[in-house]
Amino acid sequence: MIERMAKSALGGSSSSRSAPQRLLRAVETYTARDPVRATLKGLVHHGRHARSKFVSHHLRDQLCVRLSHQMRRLELFPRPAGTSTHYLDQLFRVHAATFQELLDAGSVVERMLPHGTREDSLQRQRCDPLDDFRRTVDAVNNRHAPNVETLMEAKREASRGAGGVGPESENHLQGLVDDFLQMHISFQLLCRHFLQSLKPLDLENSNKRTGLVAEECLLSDVIADAIGETQLITEHHLVHSPDVCIEGDVDARASCIPSHVHHILFEVLKNALKATTTAHASVADTLPPVRVRIAQVVV
Template identity: 30%
Template sequence: GSSNACEKTSFAFLRQELPVRLSNIMKEINLLPDRVLRTPSVQLVQSWYVQSLLDIMEFLDRDPEDQATLGQFTDSLVTIRNRHNDVVPTMAQGVIEYKEAYGDDPVSNQNIQYFLDRFYLSRISIRMLINQHTLLFDGSTNPAHPKHIGSIDPHCNVANVVRDAYNMAKLLCDKYYMASPDLEIEEVNATNSQQPVSIVYVPSHLYHMLFELFKNAMRAPVESHESSPRLPPIKVMVALGQEDLSIRMSDRGMGVPLRKIERLFSYMYSTAPTPQMGTGGTPLVG
C-alpha cells in the first residue's frame, strides 16, 4: 500500500542522506585541535560515528522492494540511535578532559565553540531523521501519543510541556537541595484568547530546552535565598503571536554580572562546579 511506498521512499532517501551527514560531521571532528582529539571521550565519540557510517553503508546497494531489507534497515537505525544516546555528555566530558589538561586557550576555545554549535545541530538533524523513520515504520502506534506523526505533535500544548519539564527539574532540585521554587505560568494567545497555546512541534525538543533552563532557573534562587523562609517562584510566560511563539522564564537568582554576559553561551564556561561523570544521576547543572 501507500505506507509501504512511503517506507521505500524514506529508505531510499536516508541511505543516501545519512552517510552524507555523518561524513560531514566526522570531517569536522577531525579538524578539532589535536589535544582535543586525543581525549578518550572524543575518541569514543569518533568510534561511534565510524561504526554508524559503516552500518548505513551496508544498505547502499540493497533492494528497496525487499521487505526484509526494509525491516533490517529500521532495526539498524534503532541500533545507531541507541549507540549515540550518550554523545552529548561524552563530548562534554571530552571538553572537560581537555580543559583540565591544558587550561584555557582563547583560540582553541573559539574553535571548539564553533565546532560544538555545528556538531550538536548536526546531531539533532540526524536523530530527527532517524526518529521519524523508526517511529513511522516500525509497525506500531505509540499508545501514549496516538495522534503524533512520528515525533511531531500537530497540537503540542506548550504549557503542558512547560509543566512536565518543571516537574522533572523540581525532582532534581529537591534531591540536591531539599527545596525548590514554585512555578507560575501565564499564557497569552493572540490568535485565540479562549484557547490554550498549541503549536505544531516536536515536544521532546521543547521539553529538553525547557528542562535545561529550569535547572539553571532553580539552582540560583535556591542558593541565593537559602536563609529565606520561602523561595521566590519561577515565572513563565507563554505568548503566541501571529507569526511566532515566545517563552520567557524569570527567576530571582540575583542575575549575572554584565562583564560575564558574553560568556554565558560558551561551552567552556559555567557558573557552577563541574559535575562528576558516572555518578548515575542527572546533574542539576552541566
C-alpha cells in the same frame, strides 16, 4: 586521517584493500553537500510516509551527509604530540563504521518497491527490505547514543595535551565541539523520528503524533512535566523550591517535538527556580512564585 581510521574501522569487516579508498571517495562526495535542514513540516511529511522507498532513501542519504561532515570535523580536532587520542579515535571509528554500514544499506533500500503497489504487498510476504533497513537505523541510533560522553572525553584529552590551551585555541576547540553536538542532535533526531514513525499509531493520542512530532501538543502538559522535575531537583539541592504558576492561554496547542520543548523548559526553569530560591533565602517559607506565561503568536 580518514583513510587511516577507515582501515582500522573496516579491517575486520572487509577483505578488499580498496575499501578504505572507496570510503574516502564517498566521504568526499557527501562532504561536498550541505545537510538538508530538518523542519517540522518535513518531519511530519516523512513521518506520514515512513514506509515509502523515498523516505528511506532520503534518510540514508542525509545520515551519510551528516556523518561525512562529522568525520571531517573530527579531523580538525587538535592532536597534541605525545598525548593520547583514544576517545577521538573511538569517535572516528564509530562514524567510519556507521558510514560504511549505511553505504552498504543502499542495496537494501533499492530493493524496496514503491509503497502501495501490488508487487509491494507480495514482496512483504517473502522478505521486507524496510524491516532490514529499520534494524540498521536502530543499530546506528543505539551505537551513536554515547557519542556526547565520548566527545567530552575527547575534548578533555585535547585540552590536557595542550597543557591548558590558550583562549584562542580553547575557543576553536569549543566551536568544534558545539558544531559536532549540533550535528549529532540532528543525526539522532532523524534516526529516532524514522523509527518512531514506523510504530503503530496511538489512535487515542490527543496530541496527534507523527513520529516524534506532536502536531497538536498541549503546551501546558509539557510545561507541567518540566515544572515537576525542576522543583524536585531544586528541593533536593536547596531544600526549598518556589511554586510555579502557568498563566496565559493554557489551552494553547502547537506543533513541536515535546522532548525538545521539555529540555528547553527544564533548563530555563531550573535557572529560574534556583535564582528565586537563593535570592530569597531569608524568607524561604514564603518564596515568590515563578510565572510561566503561554502566549500564542499569529504569524
